[in-house]
Amino acid sequence: MIEVKNLKKEFKMSKKYPGFKGAIKSFFSREYTVKAAVNDISFNIADGEVVGYIGANGAGKSTTIKMMTGILTPTSGTVLVNGVVPYEQREKNAKDIGVVFGQKTQLWWDLPISETFSLLKDIYDVGDKEYKERMEFLNEVLELDEFMLRPVRTLSLGQRMRADLAAAFIHNPKIIYLDEPTIGLDVVVKENVRKAIKLINEQFGTTIILTTHDLNDIEELCSRIIIIDSGSILYDGSLTQIKEKYGYMTNIEVQINRVVKYEELCFIKELDEKDTSITILNNKISINFNKNNISIADILGKLMAKFNIVDFTVRETSIEDIVKKIYRSEV
Ligand SMILES: Nc1ncnc2c1ncn2[C@@H]1O[C@H](COP(=O)(O)OP(=O)(O)OP(=O)(O)O)[C@@H](O)[C@H]1O
CATH class of the missing domain: 3.40.50.300 (P-loop containing nucleotide triphosphate hydrolases)
Incomplete structure:
Protein backbone atom coordinates (compact mmCIF):
# COMPACT_ATOMS: atom_id res chain seq x y z
CA MET A 1 0.00 0.00 0.00
CA ILE A 2 2.80 2.44 0.93
CA GLU A 3 6.38 2.25 -0.34
CA VAL A 4 8.94 4.70 1.02
CA LYS A 5 12.42 4.41 -0.47
CA ASN A 6 15.57 6.30 0.60
CA LEU A 7 13.44 9.27 1.53
CA LYS A 8 15.23 12.48 2.43
CA LYS A 9 14.02 15.98 3.23
CA GLU A 10 16.39 18.86 3.81
CA PHE A 11 15.36 22.32 4.96
CA LYS A 12 17.52 25.27 3.98
CA MET A 13 17.58 28.08 6.54
CA SER A 14 19.37 31.40 6.36
CA LYS A 15 22.20 31.60 8.87
CA LYS A 16 21.39 33.57 12.02
CA TYR A 17 23.86 35.81 13.83
CA PRO A 18 23.38 36.96 17.44
CA GLY A 19 22.48 40.51 18.54
CA PHE A 20 21.01 43.51 16.72
CA LYS A 21 23.92 43.85 14.29
CA GLY A 22 23.71 40.09 13.73
CA ALA A 23 20.02 40.37 12.86
CA ILE A 24 20.84 42.97 10.17
CA LYS A 25 23.71 40.81 8.89
CA SER A 26 21.42 37.74 8.81
CA PHE A 27 18.86 39.73 6.84
CA PHE A 28 21.32 40.55 4.04
CA SER A 29 23.39 37.37 4.29
CA ARG A 30 23.18 34.70 1.64
CA GLU A 31 24.66 32.06 3.89
CA TYR A 32 22.52 29.01 4.61
CA THR A 33 22.54 26.05 6.93
CA VAL A 34 20.97 22.82 5.78
CA LYS A 35 19.01 20.60 8.15
CA ALA A 36 18.12 17.03 7.18
CA ALA A 37 14.76 16.52 8.90
CA VAL A 38 14.36 13.09 7.29
CA ASN A 39 17.49 11.24 6.30
CA ASP A 40 17.40 8.18 4.05
CA ILE A 41 14.30 6.42 5.36
CA SER A 42 12.86 3.27 3.76
CA PHE A 43 9.88 1.13 4.73
CA ASN A 44 6.84 -0.61 3.23
CA ILE A 45 3.39 -0.68 4.79
CA GLU A 244 10.53 -9.84 23.80
CA LYS A 245 13.88 -8.45 22.77
CA TYR A 246 14.12 -5.50 25.13
CA GLY A 247 11.31 -5.92 27.63
CA TYR A 248 12.65 -8.85 29.61
CA MET A 249 12.96 -7.08 32.97
CA THR A 250 9.99 -7.68 35.24
CA ASN A 251 9.10 -6.47 38.71
CA ILE A 252 7.17 -8.44 41.26
CA GLU A 253 6.08 -6.91 44.53
CA VAL A 254 4.94 -9.30 47.21
CA GLN A 255 3.34 -8.48 50.54
CA ILE A 256 4.00 -11.02 53.32
CA ASN A 257 2.16 -11.37 56.64
CA ARG A 258 5.34 -10.56 58.63
CA VAL A 259 8.63 -8.65 58.41
CA VAL A 260 11.11 -10.35 56.06
CA LYS A 261 14.93 -10.44 56.18
CA TYR A 262 17.10 -10.36 53.08
CA GLU A 263 18.84 -13.67 53.95
CA GLU A 264 15.51 -15.44 53.81
CA LEU A 265 15.42 -14.96 50.05
CA CYS A 266 18.78 -16.65 49.33
CA PHE A 267 17.00 -19.93 48.66
CA ILE A 268 15.99 -18.62 45.23
CA LYS A 269 19.39 -19.06 43.60
CA GLU A 270 18.36 -17.59 40.26
CA LEU A 271 18.03 -14.27 42.08
CA ASP A 272 21.85 -14.10 42.21
CA GLU A 273 21.87 -13.30 38.50
CA LYS A 274 23.40 -9.96 37.54
CA ASP A 275 20.11 -8.55 36.23
CA THR A 276 18.40 -8.98 39.57
CA SER A 277 17.81 -6.55 42.40
CA ILE A 278 15.84 -7.07 45.59
CA THR A 279 14.51 -4.42 47.95
CA ILE A 280 12.77 -5.17 51.20
CA LEU A 281 10.68 -2.73 53.17
CA ASN A 282 9.20 -4.28 56.32
CA ASN A 283 6.77 -6.89 55.01
CA LYS A 284 7.09 -5.94 51.32
CA ILE A 285 9.54 -7.59 48.93
CA SER A 286 10.20 -6.00 45.56
CA ILE A 287 12.18 -8.08 43.06
CA ASN A 288 13.41 -6.89 39.66
CA PHE A 289 14.38 -9.91 37.63
CA ASN A 290 15.13 -11.09 34.12
CA LYS A 291 12.26 -13.29 33.00
CA ASN A 292 14.58 -15.08 30.56
CA ASN A 293 16.35 -16.57 33.62
CA ILE A 294 13.35 -17.32 35.82
CA SER A 295 9.63 -17.17 35.14
CA ILE A 296 7.07 -15.20 37.16
CA ALA A 297 5.27 -18.46 38.03
CA ASP A 298 8.54 -19.97 39.28
CA ILE A 299 9.37 -17.03 41.53
CA LEU A 300 5.86 -16.81 42.85
CA GLY A 301 5.72 -20.57 43.47
CA LYS A 302 8.95 -20.50 45.45
CA LEU A 303 7.85 -17.50 47.52
CA MET A 304 4.46 -19.07 48.24
CA ALA A 305 6.11 -22.28 49.45
CA LYS A 306 8.09 -20.34 52.07
CA PHE A 307 5.95 -17.32 53.00
CA ASN A 308 2.38 -16.53 53.67
CA ILE A 309 1.60 -14.13 50.81
CA VAL A 310 -1.09 -11.52 51.46
CA ASP A 311 -0.95 -9.73 48.11
CA PHE A 312 1.25 -9.37 45.02
CA THR A 313 1.54 -7.26 41.84
CA VAL A 314 3.54 -7.95 38.69
CA ARG A 315 4.75 -5.17 36.39
CA GLU A 316 6.32 -5.98 33.04
CA THR A 317 8.54 -3.46 31.26
CA SER A 318 6.22 -1.11 29.42
CA ILE A 319 6.75 -0.04 25.84
CA GLU A 320 7.42 3.42 27.30
CA ASP A 321 10.40 2.08 29.31
CA ILE A 322 11.72 0.34 26.19
CA VAL A 323 11.42 3.42 24.01
CA LYS A 324 13.18 5.50 26.68
CA LYS A 325 16.00 2.93 26.70
CA ILE A 326 16.24 3.01 22.90
CA TYR A 327 16.42 6.83 22.92
CA ARG A 328 19.19 6.65 25.51
CA SER A 329 20.83 3.98 23.30
CA GLU A 330 20.95 1.53 26.16
CA VAL A 331 19.95 -1.36 23.91
N1 LIG B 1 9.65 24.10 7.40
C1 LIG B 1 10.74 23.83 8.13
N2 LIG B 1 11.85 24.60 8.04
C2 LIG B 1 12.95 24.32 8.74
N3 LIG B 1 13.07 23.27 9.59
C3 LIG B 1 12.00 22.47 9.74
C4 LIG B 1 10.78 22.71 9.02
N4 LIG B 1 9.88 21.74 9.36
C5 LIG B 1 10.52 20.95 10.27
N5 LIG B 1 11.78 21.38 10.49
C6 LIG B 1 12.78 20.77 11.38
O1 LIG B 1 12.91 19.41 11.01
C7 LIG B 1 13.04 18.58 12.18
C8 LIG B 1 11.93 17.53 12.17
O2 LIG B 1 10.68 18.19 12.38
P1 LIG B 1 9.28 17.40 12.45
O3 LIG B 1 8.22 18.42 12.61
O4 LIG B 1 9.20 16.46 11.30
O5 LIG B 1 9.45 16.57 13.80
P2 LIG B 1 8.39 15.70 14.61
O6 LIG B 1 9.03 14.37 14.85
O7 LIG B 1 7.09 15.69 13.90
O8 LIG B 1 8.28 16.51 15.97
P3 LIG B 1 7.02 16.76 16.96
O9 LIG B 1 6.81 15.48 17.71
O10 LIG B 1 7.53 17.84 17.85
O11 LIG B 1 5.85 17.16 16.12
C9 LIG B 1 13.00 19.53 13.37
O12 LIG B 1 14.32 19.81 13.75
C10 LIG B 1 12.31 20.76 12.83
O13 LIG B 1 12.75 21.93 13.50
Missing part, protein backbone atom coordinates in the same frame (compact mmCIF):
# COMPACT_ATOMS: atom_id res chain seq x y z
CA ALA A 46 0.95 -3.42 3.77
CA ASP A 47 -2.77 -3.09 3.15
CA GLY A 48 -4.75 -2.95 6.42
CA GLU A 49 -1.73 -2.55 8.72
CA VAL A 50 -1.87 -0.23 11.75
CA VAL A 51 1.59 1.25 12.18
CA GLY A 52 2.77 3.50 14.99
CA TYR A 53 5.29 6.06 13.77
CA ILE A 54 6.97 7.33 16.90
CA GLY A 55 9.89 9.46 17.99
CA ALA A 56 10.88 12.35 20.23
CA ASN A 57 9.98 15.98 19.40
CA GLY A 58 11.74 17.05 16.21
CA ALA A 59 12.60 13.47 15.19
CA GLY A 60 11.09 13.91 11.72
CA LYS A 61 7.65 12.29 12.06
CA SER A 62 5.51 15.15 10.72
CA THR A 63 7.95 15.79 7.86
CA THR A 64 7.64 12.13 6.77
CA ILE A 65 3.83 12.24 7.04
CA LYS A 66 3.76 15.49 5.05
CA MET A 67 5.69 13.80 2.23
CA MET A 68 3.38 10.78 2.33
CA THR A 69 0.31 13.01 2.14
CA GLY A 70 1.81 15.10 -0.69
CA ILE A 71 2.12 18.38 1.25
CA LEU A 72 5.93 18.35 0.95
CA THR A 73 8.16 17.20 -1.91
CA PRO A 74 11.20 15.12 -0.89
CA THR A 75 14.73 16.37 -1.51
CA SER A 76 15.51 12.85 -2.76
CA GLY A 77 14.04 9.37 -2.58
CA THR A 78 10.52 8.27 -3.43
CA VAL A 79 7.09 7.71 -1.91
CA LEU A 80 4.39 5.61 -3.55
CA VAL A 81 0.94 5.50 -1.93
CA ASN A 82 -1.47 3.02 -3.50
CA GLY A 83 0.48 3.37 -6.77
CA VAL A 84 0.36 7.19 -6.68
CA VAL A 85 3.26 9.63 -6.12
CA PRO A 86 1.50 11.88 -3.58
CA TYR A 87 3.42 15.12 -4.20
CA GLU A 88 3.01 14.79 -7.99
CA GLN A 89 -0.64 13.65 -8.14
CA ARG A 90 -2.11 15.44 -5.14
CA GLU A 91 -5.75 15.28 -6.25
CA LYS A 92 -5.63 11.57 -7.07
CA ASN A 93 -3.86 10.90 -3.80
CA ALA A 94 -6.46 12.90 -1.82
CA LYS A 95 -9.19 10.43 -2.85
CA ASP A 96 -7.31 7.56 -1.22
CA ILE A 97 -6.36 9.21 2.05
CA GLY A 98 -7.87 10.76 5.16
CA VAL A 99 -5.86 12.95 7.51
CA VAL A 100 -6.44 13.97 11.12
CA PHE A 101 -4.16 16.45 12.84
CA GLY A 102 -4.85 16.39 16.58
CA GLN A 103 -3.45 19.90 16.99
CA LYS A 104 -5.68 21.57 14.42
CA THR A 105 -9.07 20.85 12.96
CA GLN A 106 -9.82 20.27 9.27
CA LEU A 107 -13.44 21.31 9.79
CA TRP A 108 -15.16 24.58 8.85
CA TRP A 109 -15.18 26.59 12.07
CA ASP A 110 -18.62 28.21 11.75
CA LEU A 111 -20.55 25.44 10.02
CA PRO A 112 -22.66 22.86 11.85
CA ILE A 113 -20.97 19.45 11.72
CA SER A 114 -23.84 18.03 9.65
CA GLU A 115 -23.24 20.61 6.91
CA THR A 116 -19.50 20.02 6.89
CA PHE A 117 -20.19 16.33 6.34
CA SER A 118 -22.63 17.07 3.46
CA LEU A 119 -20.02 19.32 1.85
CA LEU A 120 -17.37 16.61 2.14
CA LYS A 121 -19.84 14.13 0.63
CA ASP A 122 -20.09 16.38 -2.45
CA ILE A 123 -16.37 17.15 -2.61
CA TYR A 124 -15.49 13.45 -2.57
CA ASP A 125 -18.50 12.49 -4.69
CA VAL A 126 -19.83 9.89 -2.25
CA GLY A 127 -23.10 8.20 -3.34
CA ASP A 128 -26.27 8.70 -1.22
CA LYS A 129 -26.58 5.07 -0.12
CA GLU A 130 -22.88 4.78 0.71
CA TYR A 131 -22.98 8.08 2.62
CA LYS A 132 -26.00 6.98 4.66
CA GLU A 133 -24.35 3.68 5.60
CA ARG A 134 -21.07 5.36 6.49
CA MET A 135 -22.80 8.00 8.62
CA GLU A 136 -24.74 5.31 10.48
CA PHE A 137 -21.52 3.49 11.25
CA LEU A 138 -19.69 6.67 12.29
CA ASN A 139 -22.59 7.79 14.43
CA GLU A 140 -22.56 4.52 16.25
CA VAL A 141 -18.82 4.36 16.93
CA LEU A 142 -18.22 8.08 17.53
CA GLU A 143 -21.59 9.13 18.99
CA LEU A 144 -21.90 12.20 16.77
CA ASP A 145 -25.65 12.72 17.23
CA GLU A 146 -25.37 14.77 20.41
CA PHE A 147 -23.51 17.60 18.62
CA MET A 148 -24.34 17.03 14.93
CA LEU A 149 -26.16 20.37 14.56
CA ARG A 150 -23.65 22.52 16.41
CA PRO A 151 -20.91 24.62 14.78
CA VAL A 152 -17.35 23.37 15.31
CA ARG A 153 -16.33 26.42 17.33
CA THR A 154 -18.78 25.45 20.11
CA LEU A 155 -17.52 21.87 20.49
CA SER A 156 -15.32 20.51 23.27
CA LEU A 157 -11.92 19.14 22.24
CA GLY A 158 -13.17 15.54 22.54
CA GLN A 159 -16.24 16.22 20.40
CA ARG A 160 -14.14 18.09 17.85
CA MET A 161 -11.70 15.18 17.59
CA ARG A 162 -14.55 12.69 17.06
CA ALA A 163 -15.96 14.96 14.33
CA ASP A 164 -12.51 15.26 12.71
CA LEU A 165 -12.12 11.48 12.65
CA ALA A 166 -15.56 11.09 11.06
CA ALA A 167 -14.77 13.77 8.47
CA ALA A 168 -11.54 12.00 7.49
CA PHE A 169 -13.47 8.80 6.95
CA ILE A 170 -16.54 9.95 4.98
CA HIS A 171 -15.07 8.95 1.59
CA ASN A 172 -13.88 5.57 2.93
CA PRO A 173 -10.19 6.25 2.24
CA LYS A 174 -7.77 3.34 1.90
CA ILE A 175 -5.31 5.04 4.25
CA ILE A 176 -5.77 7.29 7.26
CA TYR A 177 -2.92 9.36 8.70
CA LEU A 178 -3.51 10.23 12.33
CA ASP A 179 -1.16 12.82 13.79
CA GLU A 180 -1.57 12.82 17.60
CA PRO A 181 -5.27 11.88 17.50
CA THR A 182 -5.63 11.68 21.30
CA ILE A 183 -3.63 14.77 22.30
CA GLY A 184 -5.24 16.74 25.13
CA LEU A 185 -8.18 14.36 25.55
CA ASP A 186 -9.29 12.94 28.89
CA VAL A 187 -8.88 9.23 29.60
CA VAL A 188 -12.47 8.27 28.73
CA VAL A 189 -12.54 10.15 25.41
CA LYS A 190 -9.08 8.78 24.53
CA GLU A 191 -10.42 5.27 25.06
CA ASN A 192 -13.47 5.97 22.85
CA VAL A 193 -11.33 7.45 20.07
CA ARG A 194 -9.03 4.39 20.18
CA LYS A 195 -12.02 2.03 20.02
CA ALA A 196 -13.36 3.90 16.97
CA ILE A 197 -9.99 3.74 15.20
CA LYS A 198 -9.79 0.00 15.91
CA LEU A 199 -13.29 -0.59 14.54
CA ILE A 200 -12.62 1.44 11.38
CA ASN A 201 -9.53 -0.67 10.74
CA GLU A 202 -11.28 -3.98 11.46
CA GLN A 203 -14.48 -3.34 9.51
CA PHE A 204 -13.07 -1.55 6.47
CA GLY A 205 -9.47 -2.82 6.37
CA THR A 206 -8.23 0.78 6.40
CA THR A 207 -4.45 1.16 6.59
CA ILE A 208 -3.60 3.43 9.52
CA ILE A 209 -0.43 5.40 10.19
CA LEU A 210 -0.40 6.87 13.64
CA THR A 211 2.03 9.31 15.18
CA THR A 212 1.68 9.80 18.90
CA HIS A 213 3.54 10.57 22.09
CA ASP A 214 0.98 8.54 24.05
CA LEU A 215 2.33 5.03 24.22
CA ASN A 216 -1.04 3.68 25.34
CA ASP A 217 -2.27 4.52 21.82
CA ILE A 218 0.51 2.33 20.46
CA GLU A 219 -0.07 -0.55 22.88
CA GLU A 220 -3.78 -0.62 22.13
CA LEU A 221 -3.75 -0.05 18.39
CA CYS A 222 -0.49 -0.97 16.66
CA SER A 223 1.01 -4.33 15.93
CA ARG A 224 4.02 -2.70 14.31
CA ILE A 225 6.06 0.34 15.28
CA ILE A 226 8.63 2.40 13.46
CA ILE A 227 10.83 4.43 15.82
CA ILE A 228 12.55 7.42 14.29
CA ASP A 229 15.29 9.58 15.77
CA SER A 230 17.14 12.53 14.19
CA GLY A 231 15.58 11.71 10.83
CA SER A 232 16.67 8.05 10.74
CA ILE A 233 14.91 4.80 11.61
CA LEU A 234 16.03 3.26 14.91
CA TYR A 235 13.63 0.33 14.93
CA ASP A 236 11.06 -1.15 12.59
CA GLY A 237 9.28 -4.27 13.74
CA SER A 238 6.50 -5.82 15.71
CA LEU A 239 5.51 -4.61 19.13
CA THR A 240 5.70 -8.16 20.51
CA GLN A 241 9.21 -8.60 19.14
CA ILE A 242 10.49 -5.38 20.66
CA LYS A 243 8.97 -6.37 23.99
